Amino acid sequence: MALKWGSAPAATVVMARDPRFLPSPKGEPGRDSGQGISSGIVAGFLVVLVLLGALTVLALHAVTEANQRLERIAENHNVKTELATTMHNALRERALAMHAMPIITDAFEKDAMAQYFHAQGVVYMEARAKLQNMPLSQAEQTILARIAALTREAQPEVERVVDMATFTDDSDAIFERIRSVAMPRQRAIAREVNQLIELQREQTAKALAQARSSYQAVRTLLLALGTAAVLVGLTVAAFVSRRVAHQAGLLARQALYDPLTGLANRCLLQDRLSGEIAQAQRQSTSFGVVLLDLDHFKEVNDTLGHEVGDEVLREVARRLVGTVRGEDTVSRLGGDEYVLLLHGLAEKNAQVVALKILAALDRPFVWQGNLIDLGASLGVALYPAHGEDASSLIRCADIAMYAAKRSGRGWALYSTEQDRLGRADLSFRSELREAIRNDELVLHYQPKIDLHTRRVVGLEALVRWDHPVKGFLSPDRFILLAEQAGLIGALTEWVLERALRDLVRLHHDGHLLHAAVNLSARSLHDLGLPASIETLLARAGMAPDHLMLEITESAVMANPSDSLAILTELDRMGVRLAIDDFGTGYSSLAYLKRLPVDEVKIDKSFVLDLATNESDAVIVRSTIDLAHNLGLSVTAEGVETQDIWDTLTILGCDCAQGYHMARPMGLNALRQWLRTSPWAGGENAASQVLSP
Numbered sequence: 001m002a003l004k005w006g007s008a009p010a011a012t013v014v015m016a017r018d019p020r021f022l023p024s025p026k027g028e029p030g031r032d033s034g035q036g037i038s039s040g041i042v043a044g045f046l047v048v049l050v051l052l053g054a055l056t057v058l059a060l061h062a063v064t065e066a067n068q069r070l071e072r073i074a075e076n077h078n079v080k081t082e083l084a085t086t087m088h089n090a091l092r093e094r095a096l097a098m099h100a101m102p103i104i105t106d107a108f109e110k111d112a113m114a115q116y117f118h119a120q121g122v123v124y125m126e127a128r129a130k131l132q133n134m135p136l137s138q139a140e141q142t143i144l145a146r147i148a149a150l151t152r153e154a155q156p157e158v159e160r161v162v163d164m165a166t167f168t169d170d171s172d173a174i175f176e177r178i179r180s181v182a183m184p185r186q187r188a189i190a191r192e193v194n195q196l197i198e199l200q201r202e203q204t205a206k207a208l209a210q211a212r213s214s215y216q217a218v219r220t221l222l223l224a225l226g227t228a229a230v231l232v233g234l235t236v237a238a239f240v241s242r243r244v245a246h247q248a249g250l251l252a253r254q255a256l257y258d259p260l261t262g263l264a265n266r267c268l269l270q271d272r273l274s275g276e277i278a279q280a281q282r283q284s285t286s287f288g289v290v291l292l293d294l295d296h297f298k299e300v301n302d303t304l305g306h307e308v309g310d311e312v313l314r315e316v317a318r319r320l321v322g323t324v325r326g327e328d329t330v331s332r333l334g335g336d337e338y339v340l341l342l343h344g345l346a347e348k349n350a351q352v353v354a355l356k357i358l359a360a361l362d363r364p365f366v367w368q369g370n371l372i373d374l375g376a377s378l379g380v381a382l383y384p385a386h387g388e389d390a391s392s393l394i395r396c397a398d399i400a401m402y403a404a405k406r407s408g409r410g411w412a413l414y415s416t417e418q419d420r421l422g423r424a425d426l427s428f429r430s431e432l433r434e435a436i437r438n439d440e441l442v443l444h445y446q447p448k449i450d451l452h453t454r455r456v457v458g459l460e461a462l463v464r465w466d467h468p469v470k471g472f473l474s475p476d477r478f479i480l481l482a483e484q485a486g487l488i489g490a491l492t493e494w495v496l497e498r499a500l501r502d503l504v505r506l507h508h509d510g511h512l513l514h515a516a517v518n519l520s521a522r523s524l525h526d527l528g529l530p531a532s533i534e535t536l537l538a539r540a541g542m543a544p545d546h547l548m549l550e551i552t553e554s555a556v557m558a559n560p561s562d563s564l565a566i567l568t569e570l571d572r573m574g575v576r577l578a579i580d581d582f583g584t585g586y587s588s589l590a591y592l593k594r595l596p597v598d599e600v601k602i603d604k605s606f607v608l609d610l611a612t613n614e615s616d617a618v619i620v621r622s623t624i625d626l627a628h629n630l631g632l633s634v635t636a637e638g639v640e641t642q643d644i645w646d647t648l649t650i651l652g653c654d655c656a657q658g659y660h661m662a663r664p665m666g667l668n669a670l671r672q673w674l675r676t677s678p679w680a681g682g683e684n685a686a687s688q689v690l691s692p
């Protein structure tokens with residue numbers, strides 16, 4: 001399968017439009033905006049603090065000033081009013097004394113009244129003098145000047161009346177004088193004094209009005225500043241709350257969406273799954289859960305790097321979103337595992353949808369001009385038939401997915417039979433993983449004999465599993481499982497490492513043989529394989545031409561471009577290559593010409609009946625001829641009898657492997673065999689090799 005970068009613009013649009021698929025912002029959204037928020041808050045509150053500080057200072061200043069002014073005004077006007085009142089009272093007392101004197105007959109009382117009259121004059125003069133010494137307004141000065149003038153005018157008249165009252169008894173004349181001369185003058189002075197008092201009252205009222213208006217101004221200023229502070233505070237609060245809401249949105253997105261693909265993550269999937277279950281339960285409908293896993297993603301990641309791997313995951317996400325309906329949910333659980341919730345899916349539609357999804361992922365996928373070979377397997381579980389809660393549905397979809405992988409069909413609908421097989425598979429898989437780690441695997445070696453010299457020239461390493469319960473297991477029982485479980489890389493590495501170690505030992509024993517190791521189809525996806533083999537060879541100190549790698553033609557055909565690249569690199573390193581099981585596949589012979597192989601191994605199915613089956617003989621003969629024409633050597637597998645040996649010799653085959661010469665055996669048995677077998681030039685050589 002090949003995917004083209006950016007080849008699904010429609011899907012991209014869907015993801016960008018649908019908030020379910022909006023990708024999260026890259027990087028660390030929390031830190032920068034967090035700093036921005038803090039500085040925004042600090043700056044905002046500093047402004048508010050400065051405003052409030054200025055407000056307080058201004059208010060205090062204004063209030064103090066207004067108070068002082070009021071105090072001054074009140075003090076001045078109180079004193080002036082008091083002095084004017086004193087003057088007014090003194091005038092009144094003098095007038096009363098003036099009126100009393102003519103009617104007092106007792107000389108002593110008259111004299112006392114005259115003294116009282118004069119004393120009130122002193123009081124009046126003193127009050128007037130004090131007033132004149134005070135800071136005076138123009139109006140006050142004018143009034144006081146008028147009072148002084150009137151006083152000067154009235155004084156002699158009043159004095160005369162008092163003298164008349166003191167020295168004569170003509171009260172009528174005295175009263176007449178008082179009424180006509182003295183009192184009008186006294187009243188004129190009193191009017192002026194009253195005017196002075198009235199002026200004080202007016203000035204106090206004016207000062208109060210002024211104070212009131214300056215209070216008003218201060219209040220307006222305070223109100224303006226207060227409003228400004230509140231506005232700044234509100235702006236800061238709005239800014240902060242917007243940023244906090246934005247931040248909360250980001251956190252919610254991180255919590256619910258996969259940052260790489262923008263798809264729903266496990267958490268949101270769980271939520272949607274619960275929602276789907278509730279809805280389907282209410283409406284008595286069904287829906288589907290699809291678990292999808294990319295088949296060769298690990299190889300893409302390992303060989304092309306994580307950036308390419310990430311791009312593949314994003315492209316897969318876009319395609320899935322573009323394939324399913326708007327009401328469906330597409331999520332990524334992590335790695336290359338996707339889960340889709342298909343709203344309202346019924347069993348009869350499962351196949352159509354599964355094939356549609358597989359078809360979407362089957363479109364060409366190109367990276368920098370290279371085809372990337374991916375495959376997907378998906379399992380479908382249905383609500384309520386296969387499970388009524390989220391975890392059962394996911395588990396069933398998972399089991400179905402493994403069944404799909406096993407069957408190679410690409411998709412499977414859950415069944416209880418899969419469950420049983422799946423469980424067994426699951427434990428077998430983890431046992432195999434442990435077996436590789438704990439050296440429970442064993443290598444057997446089958447000698448390869450040169451048909452011309454009749455001597456062993458090489459060995460084929462064949463792996464077995466010494467299972468603690470099931471006993472010795474042949475590779476047919478676990479190689480496919482290792483491939484499906486992603487363990488084939490580890491297994492191949494173990495076999496290569498062990499085979500090279502054993503070969504070093506055999507070389508030390510003097511047997512300069514080559515060892516052949518089988519590579520699985522999956523290994524031909526691993527572009528890093530040549531480098532690992534180079535490392536293993538260097539570690540073992542083994543020349544590359546002592547290692548032969550056997551690959552099947554179907555493995556090569558499954559991924560021609562990567563296989564060719566890997567084989568070319570191995571050939572450049574000097575490692576020998578053989579096409580195994582030749583004849584069983586459907587590769588064109590012309591294609592064989594392009595591969596840098598050294599040898600063809602004819603499958604035993606053509607060899608076992610070679611001596612008796614004419615058509616097998618024709619196939620073997622043509623294969624030998626063709627291989628020789630291409631400059632390749634030929635090994636026949638499954639040589640069980642002397643007749644087959646003889647026929648192969650006649651047909652010009654180069655090497656043979658089979659039970660007739662030796663069965664696969666463990667290292668110790670092999671060393672013994674190499675010491676004793678005639679095929680190895682051992683002790684029994686003469687008798688056995690010559691015998692027909």
Ligand SMILES: Nc1nc2c(ncn2[C@@H]2O[C@@H]3COP(=O)(O)O[C@H]4[C@@H](O)[C@H](n5cnc6c(=O)[nH]c(N)nc65)O[C@@H]4COP(=O)(O)O[C@H]3[C@H]2O)c(=O)[nH]1
Binds near residue numbers: 517
């Ligand atoms: N009937 C008959 N059979 C004969 C005769 N001579 C050899 N054989 C069997 O033929 C198989 C030859 O290996 P293969 O074609 O590479 O086929 C191998 C190979 O494809 C795979 N295999 C074995 N070891 C490994 C390994 O380390 N890695 C990988 N990827 N595959 C392996 O498992 C397959 C089976 O291996 P084995 O069970 O060991 O089976 C071996 C061997 O025991 C004979 O005269 N008659």
